[in-house]
Amino acid sequence: MITPRTLKGFRDYPPASMIPRERLIDTARAVYRSFGFAPIDTPALEYREILEGKAGEESNKQLYRFEDHGGREVALRFDLTVPLARFMAQHAANLGTPFKRYHIATVWRGENTQRGRYREFMQCDFDTIGTRSVAADIETALVIHDLMQALGLTAFTIHLNNRQVLNGLLEKIGLADCAAAVLRALDKLPKIGPDKVAAEMAATAGATPEQAQAVLQMAGLSGTNGEILAQLTPLLAGQETGQAGITRLREILAGLEAAGIEERRIRLDVSIARGLDYYTGVIYETFLDPLPEIGSVCSGGRYDNLAGLYTRQELPGIGASLGLDRLLAAMEELGLLESHRTTASVFIPYFDPGRLNDYLRLGALLRGAGYATEIFPEARKLGQQLKYADQRGFQVALIAGSNELDSNQCQLKELATGNTHTFSLTPPATELLAAIQKIVD
């Protein structure tokens, strides 16, 4: 016998985990579409050179690579952004810009596992390609906001920052050359504290204590969004990039306010940097107020040149990605996941062996009226079947044996309470459907 097992970092999803997972994906899809984003998909497997071009050393180590049967060097995609870049380089001419797409798909990374970190996981990206407009920056935050609300999350904060502001400061104090190392250190601020961040900046970027102090001072700005903007202006006096960044942030905050977003949902946070090198403008990270320690559940930002490796055409854009698995873990911890093990709400026990066709007719009637209905597959004792229905979280059972069917009736039982009433099955069975509607809502 072969031992049944799954690879490290790869998982099975039984119904209890797949049902909430699909619900989350459905919600994301609906929100993306409500802003006019259109779906795309790309192959899981790409030519290795396509994926290796952008990624940088760390990502390349995590790439699943192999040679296919035709001797081609291939690799599994490790995110959805690089495939998007390749996709745009190939199709931008036909698609036209601006182009708004969403992409919900599985990606693979051969890195070490940890809670909420797997080797196969799903990303839910949305991006707006081909525009530098502040409108796209604002809309990205609106999508994140609506997504959180649609998921039933009531306490979240979208942190935003602008790489231009960070870069402006680094240029001003002479650290522009090692921006990536400085920002990587800065990203750890909430985790390891200012002293260690300064130490790391000195070690990896060669920052002097004065330089490190200047970065930390700016990152530590606090107050309302308006107050932080006001403090930023003198710090970047005479620094063109930085001033442009401040102006952009001001426009975004004004736009979000105009769109009706509550101020407490948006926090200007000069300390967030995001590790990824390709961000050049506004950056977003979304935290759940009761669970800040799990990190950002939806992050993204603006980039100047998405597909520079694959085409001469300059494609600026902005996008963000929902951390599906992280968010699921958080929602479970917050008790926001209903643990349904069924996708139907009406259960029809099959307990009179000679009446299968009646049950099939009944099922068709209910499905036709819009109620997902399951008929038990074999004629067993009624008690057993009700137990099955109860355990799986059905809301109502529609019970009918010869006694009822002979007089064209059925019993409707609300499983949570045990309340049972008898209804006529004579079409259009309005009273029965109304009673179901009342329970299922």
Place this chain on the structure above:
RNA sequence: GUGGAUGUAGCUCAGUUGGUUAGAGCACUGGAUUGUGGUUCCAGGGGUCGGGGGUUCGAAUCCCCUCAUCCACCCCA
């Protein structure tokens, strides 16, 4: 990839300095109740002690290797 911890029934865990046939609770299946679930009672199924090798008269227990999970680093979703 580096460092540390853990691995006994589907789940949570007991298991004495190595010593008969490895236990409990919950879950599961059946019955009490052959047309009405969640409670109760009774009975039952289910374990190569993660896997492989070694030490020993004897290993769940000690040693080595391996696989997996968790934590930290790294990086990130």
